[in-house]
Amino acid sequence: xxxxxxxxxxxxxxxxxxxxxxxxxxxxxxxxxxxxxxxxxxxxxxxxxxxxxxxxxxxxxxxxxxxxxxxxxxxxxxxxxxxxxxxxxxxxxxxxxxxxxxxxxxxxxxxxxxxxxxxxxxxxxxxxxxxxxxxxxxxxxxxxxxxxxxxxxxxxxxxxxxxxxxxxxxxxxxxxxxxxxxxxxxxxxxxxxxxxxxxxxxxxxxxxxxxxxxxxxxxxxx
Amino acid sequence: xxxxxxxxxxxxxxxxxxxxxxxxxxxxxxxxxxxxxxxxxxxxxxxxxxxxxxxxxxxxxxxxxxxxxxxxxxxxxxxxxxxxxxxxxxxxxxxxxxxxxxxxxxxxxxxxxxxxxxxxxxxxxxxxxxxxxxxxxxxxxxxxxxxxxxxxxxxxxxxxxxxxxxxxxxxxxxxxxxxxxxxxxxxxxxxxxxxxxxxxxxxxxxxxxxxxxxxxxxxxxx
DNA sequence: AACGCCTATATTGTCGACATAATTTCTAAT
DNA sequence: ATTAGAAATTATGTCGACAATATAGGCGTT
Numbered sequence: 001x002x003x004x005x006x007x008x009x010x011x012x013x014x015x016x017x018x019x020x021x022x023x024x025x026x027x028x029x030x031x032x033x034x035x036x037x038x039x040x041x042x043x044x045x046x047x048x049x050x051x052x053x054x055x056x057x058x059x060x061x062x063x064x065x066x067x068x069x070x071x072x073x074x075x076x077x078x079x080x081x082x083x084x085x086x087x088x089x090x091x092x093x094x095x096x097x098x099x100x101x102x103x104x105x106x107x108x109x110x111x112x113x114x115x116x117x118x119x120x121x122x123x124x125x126x127x128x129x130x131x132x133x134x135x136x137x138x139x140x141x142x143x144x145x146x147x148x149x150x151x152x153x154x155x156x157x158x159x160x161x162x163x164x165x166x167x168x169x170x171x172x173x174x175x176x177x178x179x180x181x182x183x184x185x186x187x188x189x190x191x192x193x194x195x196x197x198x199x200x201x202x203x204x205x206x207x208x209x210x211x212x213x214x215x216x217x218x219x220x221x222x
Numbered sequence: 223x224x225x226x227x228x229x230x231x232x233x234x235x236x237x238x239x240x241x242x243x244x245x246x247x248x249x250x251x252x253x254x255x256x257x258x259x260x261x262x263x264x265x266x267x268x269x270x271x272x273x274x275x276x277x278x279x280x281x282x283x284x285x286x287x288x289x290x291x292x293x294x295x296x297x298x299x300x301x302x303x304x305x306x307x308x309x310x311x312x313x314x315x316x317x318x319x320x321x322x323x324x325x326x327x328x329x330x331x332x333x334x335x336x337x338x339x340x341x342x343x344x345x346x347x348x349x350x351x352x353x354x355x356x357x358x359x360x361x362x363x364x365x366x367x368x369x370x371x372x373x374x375x376x377x378x379x380x381x382x383x384x385x386x387x388x389x390x391x392x393x394x395x396x397x398x399x400x401x402x403x404x405x406x407x408x409x410x411x412x413x414x415x416x417x418x419x420x421x422x423x424x425x426x427x428x429x430x431x432x433x434x435x436x437x438x439x440x441x442x443x444x
Numbered sequence: 445a446a447c448g449c450c451t452a453t454a455t456t457g458t459c460g461a462c463a464t465a466a467t468t469t470c471t472a473a474t
Numbered sequence: 475a476t477t478a479g480a481a482a483t484t485a486t487g488t489c490g491a492c493a494a495t496a497t498a499g500g501c502g503t504t
Contacts, residue, residue, distance in 0.1 A: 011291040012487065038456070048489045050272070053456090057276065061283030063376065069233040070456060070495050085371045088318060092374075096314035149307045152314075154285065155377060234457065260486070270459045275486090292465050292486060450501075457494070464487070471480080 017045050018055040025064050025075055026166040033077035036065060062159055064166070076163075080219045083167045086160060087212040091205050093156055094140065098188060098204035101146035102197040110193050113142050117189055121182060137161075139185050143192070143204070173218060184210070239267050240277040247286050247297055248388040255299035258287060284381055286388070298385075302441045305389045308382060309434040313427050315378055316362065320410060320426035323368035324419040332415050335364050339411055343404060359383075361407050365414070365426070395440060406432070 010016040021041075024030045036056060042049045056073045059065040067073040076082075105113075120135040144156050167173070184207040191200035232238040243263075246252045258278060264271045278295045281287040289295045298304075327335075342357040366378050389395070406429040413422035 014487080015291065039454090049456090050488060050490095054275075054279065054487095057279045058283075061280075063373070069237065071497095072456065082372070085373050088322065088371055089315070089373045089377070092314040092318035093311070096310060100310065149310055150304070151285070151307050151311045151382070155311070155381075159377075160373070236457080261484090271486090272458060272460095276457090293467095294486065445504105447504080448502090451499085453496105453498075455494105455496075457492105459492075460490100462487105462489075464485100466483100466485075468483070469481085471478100473478085474476090 013047055014051045014054040014058075017047055017051050018058045020045065021055050021059060022062070022064065022162065025059070026162055026169060028166075028170045030075060032075050032166070032170055034075055036073040036075065038072070062162055064162065078167055078170060080216075083164075083171075083215060083219070084212065086164055086167070087208060087215070090156070090160055090164070091208045091212070093152055093160070094144065094208055095201045095205040097144045097147040097149070097152055097156070098192065099147075099197045099201035100149055100152070101143045102192045102195050102200040104148040105146040105192060109142070109146055110189075113139075113146075113189055114193065116142070117182075117185055120185075136181065136185075143188070146192075171219075173215065180210070181207070235269055236273045236276040236280075239269055239273050240280045242267065243277050243281060244284070244286065244384065247281070248384055248391060250388075250392045252297060254297050254388070254392055256297055258295040258297065260294070284384055286384065300389055300392060302438075305386075305393075305437065305441070306434065308386055308389070309430060309437070312378070312382055312386070313430040313434070315374055315382070316366065316430055317423045317427040319366045319369040319371070319374050319378070320414065321369075321419045321423035322371055322374070323365045324414045324417050324422040326370040327368035327414060331364070331368055332411075335361075335368075335411055336415065338364070339404075339407055342407075358403065358407075365410070368414075393441075395437065402432070403429070 010019055021030075025032075030036075038049050038052050038056070041052045045052070056065060056067065060067050060073065063076065065073045065075050116135075116138060120139070123135075141157070144153055147153065184203065188200060188203045188207060191203055232241050243252075247254075252258075260271050260274050260278070263274045267274070278287060278289065282289050282295065285298065287295045287297050338357075338360060342361070345357070363379070366375055369375065406425065410422060410425045410429060413425055
């Protein structure tokens with residue numbers, strides 16, 4: 001199961017425009033903090049202003065843009081505090097996700113997750129570290145989905161993860177930590193396999209906390 | 223500071239329609255699970271369909287309605303599992319909020335919070351229990367705001383709390399537990415005053431967990 | 445020269461109409 | 475009578491135009 005599995009396909013024109021805009025924003029094609037002019041975008045994407053407005057509305061609900069009445073929409077500006085706060089929310093939510101996953105994942109799902117990790121371990125042992133980010137995402141997504149909690153899934157997959165990716169791309173942070181993250185992932189999965197909710201949550205929180213500390217260090221460097 | 227302090231005043235017509243619709247949905251004037259016809263609503267609220275569409279879009283980002291392309295929008299249907307899942311998210315987020323509040327609230331804010339609790343205690347000791355829900359909300363809102371975490375505040379205040387209120391109203395649950403909740407609130411505030419992040423989070427999580435258990439019991443009764 | 449006010453411009457908000465997709469209803473054939 | 479298909483209807487999606495608000499620039503005054 002890849003990330004694409006979560007992308008409900010776009011049927012309407014507003015859907016496509018929204019998805020396109022989201023990519024352009026997250027990947028930095030439209031720089032953070034810049035203003036989103038409706039007329040400008042409508043000519044650029046060859047759709048009416050109504051479509052653009054709808055797309056912007058959805059971007060706002062992802063917390064990727066901020067709107068002010070009668071003024072317009074701006075892409076959110078990236079601040080170190082913002083990223084830290086994002087990781088605090090992520091720690092809380094993914095910790096709970098791991099707890100719920102330990103309770104709610106099926107044995108088969110857990111087996112798949114274990115297999116994924118083994119697979120991931122093999123590729124990285126071979127030095128192919130370019131695969132790291134996708135692997136990391138797969139790990140986290142599976143546990144989030146494994147929680148079977150609709151609200152949790154929604155907030156994380158449609159909201160926080162795009163924002164985090166935006167930070168990663170635009171602050172020039174290459175993927176997650178490679179070296180130690182494997183063991184942390186492995187221990188989380190073991191806890192889930194043991195149906196140890198308490199430990200699964202604690203380990204996931206630690207894992208994300210370490211990421212946060214790692215990022216804070218990088219932010220202070222620059 | 224009351225709940226009204228969070229309601230950014232509506233400037234545009236879509237704002238007002240959104241707020242009105244949200245009240246009508248949460249309070250049950252429009253029953254859960256029912257379809258939201260754009261044309262119907264536009265005549266009912268005396269605004270154009272564009273305004274209704276924008277309002278519905280915002281309701282969707284609150285998770286109060288669900289839209290399907292080329293079909294329309296429905297108010298979310300209330301299920302016991304949905305409420306339980308909501309409380310799981312709430313436990314994770316408000317636990318983190320209490321932790322952050324213990325770190326980030328100013329001494330003055332903590333003093334105010336303590337005063338509020340004393341006040342609340344006096345009124346309830348006098349048997350005026352009708353004030354309970356507002357008091358409970360005030361307590362939780364202050365801690366959420368005290369976290370100083372924008373994402374946390376957004377998700378809880380603009381998202382989850384309206385949904386929970388919708389459940390409360392429509393499943394006919396009178397406010398929160400009265401008897402034991404005070405002590406739990408008091409202990410949370412004490413932990414925050416002591417700047418004990420760990421304990422503050424744990425106590426808040428317990429507090430919400432108890433609420434969840436209480437609700438589960440009520441749900442099983444009916 | 446600096447400040448305030450007023451006009452001009454551009455952008456967002458709102459509207460009604462048309463295009464398109466989904467649903468319902470009617471018809472016809474088995 | 476039931477079902478499949480097509481026409482009619484209703485709803486959502488999209489568009490261009492107008493209205494209202496905010497911003498920018500120019501003008502006059504102190």
